[in-house]
Amino acid sequence: MAWIEELFREGEKRVGELEVYWFSGTSVSADLKQRRVALCSSSVETGMCIRTIDKGRIGSSSTNDPRQWQACLDAAVAGGRLATPQEWKGLPEPAALPETDFAWDPTLAIEPATAQEMLDGMLDGASGYPDAAVTSGGAGVAAGEVTIANSHGVRYTSRQSDLSISLETISGQSTGYEFDHAWEKGLVDPRRVGKRAACLASRSQGGKDIPSGEYDIILSPMAFADLLSGIFVPALSGRNVLQGRSKLAGKIGEAVAAPGISFYDDPHRPGAAGSTWFDAEGTPTRRLDFVKDGILSGFAYDLKTAYRAGLQSTASAIRGGFAGLPAIGHHNFVVDGKREALFDEPAIYVHGVVGAHTANPLSGDFSVEMSNPFRVRDGELAEPVRGAMLTGNFFELLGNIEALGTKDRAVGSYILPPVKIKKTRVIGK
Template sequence: MAWIEELLKQGEKKVDELEVYSFSGTSVSADLKQRKVSLCSSSIETGLCIRTIDKGKIGASSTNDPGQWQACLDAAIAGGRLATSQEWQGLPDPVTLPAEDLAYDPSLLVEPAMAHDLLLKMLDGAAAHPEASVTSGGAGIAVGEITFANSHGIRYVSRESDVSISLEAISGQSTGYEFDHAFSRGLVNPGNVGEQAAFLASRSAGGKDIPTGEYDVILSPMAYADLLSSIFVPALSGRNVLQGRSKLAGRIGETVTAPLLSLYDDPHRKGEGGSTWFDAEGTPTKRLDFVRDGVLTAFAYDLKTAYRAGRESTGSAVRGGFAGLPAIGHHNFVVDGKRDDIFDEPAIYVNSVVGAHTANPMSGDFSVEMSNPFRVENGELAEPIRGAMLSGNFFDLQRQIVALGKESRAVGSYILPPVKMNDVRVIGQ
């Protein structure tokens, strides 16, 4: 902390306020090319980002060499002088936070041998479907520490760890992909990842055409997360609301999804990758309910947007690495509600979608390719489907959800179950 204390001391002589976000970590990764390890690498990463505020003008600078903090501070101050003054009511003050790290395994070994073992176990799993060939895969292990400090007296430290694995397989013209991630080695299942990727590839081979029409559709957690993150979640950003770019603006208190649905950010969920006691600006985090039983109840704000809107930060600031500036996001976005058996009646199951990023987040209109789709019959995945697309308006589809599957899984920063929707437009051959 010594150099951070000196940085803050010098910065306070020149600007009204400043904050320091520092990261240090180690990682190792290994990649597969077919069934052979093609690359294994390890790295040590350090970096810091400094943000200064003076008379409402915000400046920022970052560096991957903490030893150059003086030059980084000077650059942030110089950038602030060129910025436009805005409404600003101050950085947060310190509070007493729990000392427990929410997603950190101190026993995790960041070493090539563990990454190699994860790859081998995925290959063993894929061997259950010999008709499918492994095309690529990867395993990564990382641990890191975040130090956050500001001129108001905040001195927060948080440790995190992550294990991530993935595999892709092919059978004829059909591919399959699966992944897993968790904060501890014991919580990922490489054998299942390999088996599922190979199963999807082999089972999808020889897919049949489907007529264009309206169908009951089950979206896997991965497919649902892709559409949710591209269309609905941006509409929950206070920044988009303030700028008139949210379809949900002005609709607090209205029903915006099916009544069985609740959507919330739970930053204190133990063991999840996004869990934290403080956000990227040092604001204490808390559960934020966006939608409760189908009714819109809140939007997300960081400090800058909250001050512009005359509100308070919801602790929703996140960063895309140490060089990224704070922006509105979420920590663990949870989709919840009453659970049911959603495979008990005929439907179309969609494992993933391609092209969700092309959707229109303002209107909600989308058209995406279905990846690894199947007909659902007698509670199981039956005939594979070839060359079909989903289209419609995602805001409307949120109101057409009729059931949530029993099991949730983590997909990036989302924790969600498969969902069943009625009368979804499927464009076939």
């Protein structure tokens, strides 16, 4: 990648600061239609994004052909000339960071046989429930490398591998869905995913109506993560705080969740897929506490938003791909607190929710359909529940958290246990 150094020599003649984000990766994916592979594809992707900063004017351009870096640089410089100047205090300086990769499996084979093996495992797991038919599913395996470089001398590189699987089943009018993902092959369990998806469809048949009212509920990690990502996490964005679009603005030091509940970003968590020594702008990462023992502690910022607020970046910049500009996000969003058994008392267990994206992130109001809900009785799942909705205000709901389960699960970039919430409004029949 000697061309990067040539790029900097040229770019530094024209602008005050320069940043290059480079990605290269390979992937293989296979999709199921019922129990047969309907499509298998592989891809090799490379690309970069150049960002220029000159007197507070920021320009950017991207390309998937590094041989075109000169044209890409020209476009970024030209775009910067048209940009509105803003408060800017500079790109990060280099730091002495470990060179180890958090989430990298060098033995992982990026080939169709790996995906096929995971598909076979899910189908085998689902076969224990012959009344549940497989409708669709998929498996993917990928590996990639990211390089962040800037005109101050930052040169960071990290490698990451990824495996993902999912399966959807149906039994009568009931469906079941399950998934798993990890960076190392031994951390995913295809057979369990298949068994769980088929079990949910099979056991959800013959659901019983329940009357509307307030119930203690247990949200699975998947259900709670859906609500968190659609409502609460956007309120932690410094950008939304600055623009008056966060219900949490001005509430640092106030209680925003039940006592003992903590939310934090842990970018150095061992074994977690989102762990990294640096963010998407080259800022060294650290643990960031959002809520500590129920009390709001802080918000997330990237460089641009932090400078506007007169603060420092919290190393919360992420990118959706090589062509995307940095945006505020998190690396490993952890839900933590006192753990205990959740199924000892009657409640309603909710495996998933449908419609979390329709919630109002400004007010926190939501109304979602419960997917695969069951009554909890005598320490286990009892009869299924049919046709019920979960509704309320998510910010108020956080104050009603009664307990966290004992076992964490990774759901995308979230690491969290099941959560028991008291007196939650359920709309039934």
